[in-house]
Amino acid sequence: xxxxxxxxxxxxxxxxxxxxxxxxxxxxxxxxxxxxxxxxxxxxxxxxxxxxxxxxxxxxxxxxxxxxxxxxxxxxxxxxxxxxxxxxxxxxxxxxxxxxxxxxxxxxxxxxxxxxxxxxxxxxxxxxxxxxxxxxxxxxxxxxxxxxxxxxxxxxxxxxxxxxxxxxxxxxxxxxxxxxxxxxxxxxxxxxxxxxxxxxxxxxxxxxxxxxxxxxxxxxx
Amino acid sequence: xxxxxxxxxxxxxxxxxxxxxxxxxxxxxxxxxxxxxxxxxxxxxxxxxxxxxxxxxx
Numbered sequence: 001x002x003x004x005x006x007x008x009x010x011x012x013x014x015x016x017x018x019x020x021x022x023x024x025x026x027x028x029x030x031x032x033x034x035x036x037x038x039x040x041x042x043x044x045x046x047x048x049x050x051x052x053x054x055x056x057x058x059x060x061x062x063x064x065x066x067x068x069x070x071x072x073x074x075x076x077x078x079x080x081x082x083x084x085x086x087x088x089x090x091x092x093x094x095x096x097x098x099x100x101x102x103x104x105x106x107x108x109x110x111x112x113x114x115x116x117x118x119x120x121x122x123x124x125x126x127x128x129x130x131x132x133x134x135x136x137x138x139x140x141x142x143x144x145x146x147x148x149x150x151x152x153x154x155x156x157x158x159x160x161x162x163x164x165x166x167x168x169x170x171x172x173x174x175x176x177x178x179x180x181x182x183x184x185x186x187x188x189x190x191x192x193x194x195x196x197x198x199x200x201x202x203x204x205x206x207x208x209x210x211x212x213x214x215x216x217x218x219x220x221x
Numbered sequence: 222x223x224x225x226x227x228x229x230x231x232x233x234x235x236x237x238x239x240x241x242x243x244x245x246x247x248x249x250x251x252x253x254x255x256x257x258x259x260x261x262x263x264x265x266x267x268x269x270x271x272x273x274x275x276x277x278x279x
Contacts, residue, residue, distance in 0.1 A: 006258075021243065022225055022233065032236035035243045039250055082257055090246045097239055194254065201261045208268050212275075221272045 006197035013190030020183035027180075033097040036090050038184055041169075042191040043087040047115060048150055050080035050195070051143075054122075055150075058143035061136060070136035071210060073143060074126055075203035079195060081119035088112060099163055107156035108164035111149055118146040132210070 020038035027034040054076050060069040091109065092102040103109070122142055129135035157166045168175050169184075176184065211217045227233045234240050 017247070021247070022227065023223060025226055026237075031239055033239040033242055035236070035239075036246050039246060043250070079257070082253060086250045086253060090250065093242050093246045097242055198254075198257060198261070201258065201265070205261055205265045205268065208265065208272070212268065212272050217272065218276050221269050221276070 002197050002200045005193050005200070009190055009193030009195075009197055011190070012186055013194055016183045016185075016187030016190050020180070020187060024180050024183055025177075030098055033094060034180075036094040037180075038187045040087060040090040040094060041184060042188045043083050043090060044112070045188060046191060046195055047080065047084035047087045047112065048153060050076050050083065051115065051118070051146065051150060054080065054143050055147045058140035061140040062144070067136075070140060071206055072203055073122070073139060074136075075206045076199055077119050077122045077126075079198055079202060081116060081123065083195065084112065084116040084119060088116060104163045106162040106164055107160040108153065108162050111153040111156050114149050115146075115153060118142075118149065122146075 057069040060066045126139045
């Protein structure tokens with residue numbers, strides 16, 4: 001399944017990005033710098049989506065002691081850290097021509113930085129224990145604690161006066177012109193499939209590593 | 222909607238002065254994503270090799 005998802009993901013992502021970067025019209029206020037949106041918005045969406053996925057897994061691990069759920073958290077966390085870094089990096093570079101600064105301690109940017117630190121913290125915490133079952137449990141608790149940051153990221157632009165603009169796409173509609181919205185939606189779908197395929201690969205690696213002495217792994221490999 | 226927004230290759234690269242930001246972001250991000258896949262695949266290959274060696278040596 002992994003190669004098919006990867007193929008769908010990369011093809012869709014390339015269509016979205018080429019459409020957005022080369023064919024979408026120039027923005028009347030931001031000029032061509034807005035073309036970073038086709039990377040920044042999908043990355044920001046999945047930075048949070050991956051954490052939501054991890055929190056569901058953490059709940060499953062804490063409540064039902066599902067071992068696989070902890071494995072999935074450990075596999076998803078590096079991908080979450082990577083995509084959050086891309087969201088922060090692309091936002092910073094976009095800020096230079098748009099805001100005149102690459103960094104501002106405003107609520108949206110700071111809460112996203114906290115999300116990135118949470119991902120690194122989860123990975124560090126798990127890596128600091130030799131007892132892996134105990135590490136799984138503590139990691140799940142930390143993931144649950146970190147969920148409080150997600151509504152803060154989402155609502156930060158409404159609760160505080162921030163330099164970051166409010167959401168352009170919501171359930172009630174979109175303030176983006178269809179000629180820009182379509183490639184953006186395609187990019188979101190494409191990045192989603194790409195990250196799911198990376199997630200499958202990453203979980204395969206972690207399960208093999210963790211269960212390498214088990215009989216079923218020896219038979220599988 | 223399907224007309225290219227630029228007339229020349231130079232315009233695509235420069236994007237009226239914003240090309241440096243746009244291309245920098247896309248190239249670094251693509252590099253990070255490609256590296257993530259490559260490193261993960263390499264690590265899977267290595268661990269499979271190690272498991273097979275351990276398996277063969279009993």
